[in-house]
Amino acid sequence: MANTPFFTNFDQIFIILRDWLVSFLPSPWRPAACVVLEVIAIVCVFPGLFALTTVFERKGLGRIQNRLGPNRVGPYGLFQPIADGIKSLTKEDIVPLSANAVVHFLAPLVLVVTVFMGFAVLPMGRNMVLVDMDAGLLFFFAMGAATELSVFMAGWSSRNKYSLLGAMRAVAQMISYEVVLLLSSVAVVMITGSLSLPTIVAAQNSYTGIFPHWYIFTPWGLAGFVMYAIAATAETNRSPFDLPEGESELVAGYHTEYSGFKFALFFLGEYLAMFSISGLGTTLFLGGWSAPFSFLTFIPSWIWFFSKVMLSIFVFIWMRGTLPRLRQDQLMNFAWKFCLPYTLLNLIVTALWHFMGEGWMRWVVCTAILVAVYVFMGRVEMRSEHFGPRRYRYAE
């Protein structure tokens, strides 16, 4: 069924469309035109998704908090992002007097550009990847690392203590969790033996019975995915790790002094980072664009990819609606004393998994090690005073 021309064409509809459009041009221009078309597609689709997600988030939070959410502009408030966009475009762009104007101007641009670059290596469907780089994963993380600089630039150039504090918190947090993010992805690289994201998806695109070979369905993959998800939440400054923007302490963190369109760019950048990091998580652990059951392969691959990404976005929103914010010391301790050791252990377990060969033994052994260490670290090590309630020296 999945191989019938109709479904194949439907699956590849964007590729066919691109080739058809390009065929109007003389052949020497075609490769460049292909790239331009693809970049246009990415630059259009993800901001569109961003607009949708803002409504989705506000409505979702509204449901969680037992209220309605935006419902005035358009049916069910669906046109709310358009109204927001117009508002931010027409607002005055305020630059503080003492601010460092050039850096202040460059910061949001650097953020959005580097975040967009990350999409270049994400496979969004069968054959749908902008550049199939040999070192794609490394490229993705290199771009992710560059966003930290933009955060710092924004915070420092504003000449505002809240901005600076927020930026320093954000950078410290992002650096700490980037280590975890990277190491949890390395487990996948160890098993696949490739840094190319399409290859990683292809390695997961097979089935036993009706069940897929996604890496999340292995002990190390599950542990890696959990670590990845935690680190991704911290990396994108989302609740419960949203200290850099904690409005109760820091007004709005590093983008306090931004308004109008630059603020909108920060907003966009943050959501795009969320999309790209969910996309990477999907690619690494959730089988990318492959279908969750073998009998569902007739549904186009890109639908699967985007549904998985939106599912992760939903989880992000859910967590924001339910979890309280952490404290800075808890956050750092958690990263360096729990996540990092556990991720390193996961790497060892992954190696063990690889070297134990096929058979049920490796399932038992790997699961046992991971669960045992998790319980040990969770119950014994996390009991120490660093993680417990803070003792207030003067209040008691």
Next chain:
Amino acid sequence: MQESAAFTPQFAASTITGLLWLIPAMPMIASGVIALLKQPRRKTAASLAIGSLSISLMLSLVAFCHVVAGWAHGSVVREFVNFTWFRFGTSTVDLGWILDPLAAIMLVMVSFVGLLIFIYSVGYMAHDENFTRFFCFMSLFAGAMLGVVISNSLLLLFMCWEIVGLTSYLLIGFWYQKPSPAAAAKKAFVTTRVGDIFFLLGIVWLYSQTGTLLFYNHGVGSLEGLALVNLLSQHAGLGLSAAGAIGLLIFAGAAGKSGQLPLHVWLPDAMEGPTPVSALIHAATMVAAGVYLVARVYPLMQIGAAPHGTTAALTVVTWVGASTAVFAALIAVAQNDIKRILAYSTISQLGYMMAGLGLGGVAVGMFHLITHAFFKALLFLGAGSVIHGCHEEQDIRRMGGLRSDMPLTFLTYAIGMLALCGFPLLFSGFWSKDGILEAAKHWDISKGPFYLLVFGALLTAFYMTRQVCYVFFGHWRGHETAHESPKVMTLPLAILAFFTIALGVIGTPAWPWFHAFLENRTASFSWHGFAEPGLLQLMLASSLVVFLGLGLGWRLYGDKSPKPEAPDALERSAPWLWAPLRDRLYVDELYGVTVIAFYAWWARVADWLDHRIWGGIVAAIAWLFGLWARFNRFLDVNWVDGGFDKTCEELSSGGGLLSRLEGGRVQNYLRILAAAVVALVAMLIWSSRP
């Protein structure tokens, strides 16, 4: 095998054999983790140790059932996994582990007794501040001992063997702040090292002859056909074949560990360690490792014997064992320390085992090993309970009447004591000892061992009766009142007591299940086992001997409760006999005047040489140099100094100039460096221009 990668064991054997390494690994890992724990984490330490050993016990039981099942279906009962540890040149060093009836029985015994003693230690060591360290060492010991049991390579066995020795040293000296345990630990370590030197020599010889240290390896191991025939055909002098000579060297190692005659002196002193250590290491398991080792390399010793015959090596083993049995039993008669009596009794019983190995084969010796492990552990733990209840009192003359104060301890102790004496029919000790006596009776070479062993049995019954009378009968002669021990200590006693009785069932002449299992025959139950000629008479005779010993003991000591200061009953009747026995037949003194005196003399000689000869030379040279120096000083003061003073002034002013370069300013350094680079590169290029 040789082609496979170095780290991948071959899992051709069954799953349990493949996983056999987990059995020693569990306690070892636990030991490592405990070593990292903080001092106050007592509960964690104890539960880690006990938990890991329980897992080992479960795995051991699985392995045991696996072997029994294989034996019952008549299929292969020896499985092993070998792998290459490292290679140099073309030769490889292989390690491996093995699962066969011998290993399976020892595994179950060691892990079971070990587990009981661990549980007991929780109570016994409850007030010790180094609780975690204790369990760390104990776990390490258990792991290494289990490693000795399963190793299929003499090298691996030796490694574990040495770890066992190390932990023994550490645990004897556990209370190292007191001088006597520290000295005892040193003594044990040094004495067993003497045996281990011979053991190592045997290993090297074996490796040079056969090129492998694996016991079994699909026909090319060192204990299998080809290698044995090869070894047998070589003569090592003194009428021994190479196989026999290597066997004897290995036996020397075993003798060191098992406290056989010339090397037994460390074992009584080892009782300075905590009582659970004495029970686990110096009664039930480690000292039995020697016996186990001899059983393991039995083919080496046996090869070349005619049917029902014997070899020179086995003869040596027999004589050493039998004389140790009597020798130690004699000393035990005149000791007053409750643990010391048991220690000598252990040496004596180890002698029985060795004699059993030499006379009747693996099964006879091993059966006594297993039963002895249980009842001796029981006795030691009982002794520990008594010591604990009497507030760390160890002198049996200051106890008494504990029968009513510690009823549970008394009951279990009595069971253990009767088993050790070989009380007829009911107790396992009777059956295992009887097996040895029967084998001795049928030995062709000499009847000497038989009489020695019978005499030993008489003595055993006598000294145990003496001890029990002192401790449990009469009235209390100590300082404070005694109290019964907590549940966590008495429960293991009860379990051990149960097995002390029950184990006898599997080794009776009517149903020699144990022997059949070890020798891979089928076992069937029939009363005809007793109908063997002479067997019933022998049983009757040995029972009579035991009763004689018991009666004699009761006659002399029963229910009398003499004053602690009063001379012993035996001392009064035969003082000429008592004195040498009390002083342990002067063996320590003999070593003192021979070996140690020789070393001391040699040290004095070296000291004298140092002082007089070398020291004299050095002093002469020093004197010459002193003379030369005086002359130099004369020159210096008068001629050189003036010149130097001038030079120094110049230098210090020049140094002041130079010190501006070394001003601690990093950038200056960098500047000079870079300028130098410019100059050097320019020179280089200039000089290399065509």
Next chain:
Amino acid sequence: MTTPLAGYLLVAALLFAIGLAGALVRRNAILVLIGIELMLNAANLNLIAFWRFGPHPEALTGMMFAIFSIAVAAAEAAVGLGLVISIYRHTNITELDKINRMKG
């Protein structure tokens, strides 16, 4: 400049000289470290250029050297900046020409 290799080497030389100048003329210790980083990077560029245009690129020697150098540079930066911060805590200055005491 007849070959591409010469171009890369010249860029590297210029960057090296700039880095050295930074290390030599600035007073702030952090700036000196930045200069040193630039020099290391110039060396890396040399290595990569020689790898690319050298006779045996499949041997990966230059590439490996560059990768290891990047790793070592990271370590150097961490320790160097740690030292600067520690000195600042101690003496409240970061100007190198004032840090000339040999003992704490």
Next chain:
Amino acid sequence: MNVVFYLLAALTIGGGLAAVLLKHLVHCALATTVAFAGLALLFLQLDAQFAGFAQILVYIGAVAILIVFAILLTRGSELPKGGVFSPSWFVGLVIAAGIFAVLAWAVLESVRAVPQQTAIPDVTVRDIGNALVGRYVLPLEIVALLLTAATIGAVIVAMHEKERPKP
């Protein structure tokens, strides 16, 4: 030699110059980042994809951030009173110019003697990985050790000193 190369070279050199010349330390750090990025792009132009991305990840993602942190922790963002250049800046400049002159001379003298490979080398990440754990495994492990030591050392050096009781 093409336009891209000249652009990237200009970017790198410009970044480097700005890093050395700007007054404000944070500006210097940001300019350094530009130089790092230009170098990474030059690496990419030299078909060294892996090294280029590693350069971005390590230098922009870590070293630049580290420098920025150090600047803020030492209050380096305030302008010093005695000027940013050392008193003997001219000597340094001359030496640096000398170094460049010597190096450029050496390059121009010797580059003709070097045989040039123009074909794009066919090197995948897998090759690099295999080389890292194969031929270069010892350097790799030494670097691992070095990084560990550097991490611990940096932590200890930068750690708060314990209050020592005055004698």
